[in-house]
Amino acid sequence: MKPTNLKELLEEYKQGNHYKVLSEGTKLNYESLHKKLILTSNSHPLYYTNSQEETRAISSKWWDKIMDMGYSNSQVNELKKHINRVYSWGFKNLGLSYDSNPAVYMTNLNHELKETHPFTREDVEIVVSGKNYNTADKWVSNIVKFLFETGMRPNEMIELKVSDVVLDDTEKGTLGQTRLIQIIGAKGREKGKVSRYVAVTPAVQGCIRSAMEHRKSVKCSNEQLFCSITGRKTDYTYFNRAFRNLMIKLGMLEKEIYDLRRGCATEIINNPNYGINVAQKQLGHKSILTTQRYENLNKKRAASLFKGH
Numbered sequence: 001m002k003p004t005n006l007k008e009l010l011e012e013y014k015q016g017n018h019y020k021v022l023s024e025g026t027k028l029n030y031e032s033l034h035k036k037l038i039l040t041s042n043s044h045p046l047y048y049t050n051s052q053e054e055t056r057a058i059s060s061k062w063w064d065k066i067m068d069m070g071y072s073n074s075q076v077n078e079l080k081k082h083i084n085r086v087y088s089w090g091f092k093n094l095g096l097s098y099d100s101n102p103a104v105y106m107t108n109l110n111h112e113l114k115e116t117h118p119f120t121r122e123d124v125e126i127v128v129s130g131k132n133y134n135t136a137d138k139w140v141s142n143i144v145k146f147l148f149e150t151g152m153r154p155n156e157m158i159e160l161k162v163s164d165v166v167l168d169d170t171e172k173g174t175l176g177q178t179r180l181i182q183i184i185g186a187k188g189r190e191k192g193k194v195s196r197y198v199a200v201t202p203a204v205q206g207c208i209r210s211a212m213e214h215r216k217s218v219k220c221s222n223e224q225l226f227c228s229i230t231g232r233k234t235d236y237t238y239f240n241r242a243f244r245n246l247m248i249k250l251g252m253l254e255k256e257i258y259d260l261r262r263g264c265a266t267e268i269i270n271n272p273n274y275g276i277n278v279a280q281k282q283l284g285h286k287s288i289l290t291t292q293r294y295e296n297l298n299k300k301r302a303a304s305l306f307k308g309h
Contacts, residue, residue: 002094003046003090004045004046005042006037006041006042006043007038007042009046009090010037012090012094013086013090016089016093018089024155025153025156025158025236028236033082036071036079037079037082040069044102046090055100059104059105062102083101087100087101087103116256117256118259118263119264120263121267123263124144124260124263127246128141128142136229136245136246137245137246137249139229140242140246141246142214143157144246145203145207146204147260149203149207150198150264150282151198151261151268151279151282152198152261154236154239154257154258155236157226158236158239160224160226161225162212162224162225164182164184164225165181165200166180166182179200181197183197183198195284196281198282211225211227212225243257261283261294264283265283265294266294269291269294276292279291
């Protein structure tokens, strides 16, 4: 039986094979978008024949309701993109009419750049060298350093397995084979494939060593490199709560988890030995334009980096 409204369409969408192969991080993102769409209009009707005028009128009302929810322009655009994604799937698999796609009648909003506060190396040092830390604080501080040094997405870090730290068979360093971290299935279309490699620098090696010692101390039985404080599987909500508690303790209230990735990008881009092309590969961006958006320098930082010409 074909779905008759948006809620039923989303449930049908989640049952498809295309959804099952997505990474856990992508599924979490899609699930969040599902909930937002249902919140605005779970009974939005579906059409299996051309009914452009009626669809335009109903879609306009839905659009107004989405706007009234108070989302930022970028969030609204993301919702529109997801509407288009789901309806395009319905068009191919369920026979939905193209004209029934509400995204066709929705306007693209100008992207509002969110104010961010990228971590600096000094910020990370404050986190790592904090005093009077409990077990949770030490656990978080190790991951903070790891994310800053690698530039990984939080969900990529969470999905890392012990076996993802591998030897590089193509090159040998001064102390023998170098080590790399393989990021597998960063995007849904790459499921099961290596998306990119991240170098294991001495700083990163120290983070891995601490993670392994923690695994041993709590007798962790799963394959997750950064298992939870009690040895169970870590998820984003669990890590975010622990991260937020530490930031409050340190008085760094404006910092967010993703600011670690932004800070890493800024460091690489502005390092004369690397630059934006290395940053693009390290962060796993398909387009260099995406990498450029991560560059964030304040006036003092720009002055300190400038060496004359």
